Amino acid sequence: MRFAWFVWLTKHFDEYGYSNGPLRGVIGTVAVLLTASLVGWALRRHHPAGLIGAGLTAAAGIGWLAFH
Numbered sequence: 001m002r003f004a005w006f007v008w009l010t011k012h013f014d015e016y017g018y019s020n021g022p023l024r025g026v027i028g029t030v031a032v033l034l035t036a037s038l039v040g041w042a043l044r045r046h047h048p049a050g051l052i053g054a055g056l057t058a059a060a061g062i063g064w065l066a067f068h
Contacts, residue, residue, distance in 0.1 A: 009062075025065070032061030 040054030 028065045029062060032065065033058060035061060 036054040036058035039057045040050040043050035043053050
């Protein structure tokens with residue numbers, strides 16, 4: 001599922017506002033995913049909360065990057 005989502009994101013890269021160039025888009029996306037992984041790690045004792053927190057952080061961060 002994650003790989004399919006990544007393929008979809010790369011296919012629609014130009015449609016979602018990564019207009020500052022691919023390098024800045026990749027840097028921003030990696031920063032968001034790193035932040036999401038840190039949220040998941042911080043909530044590791046409560047596995048469902050960690051997954052939900054990491055997922056919401058990733059979705060919100062990539063959404064913000066895409067539309068701003």
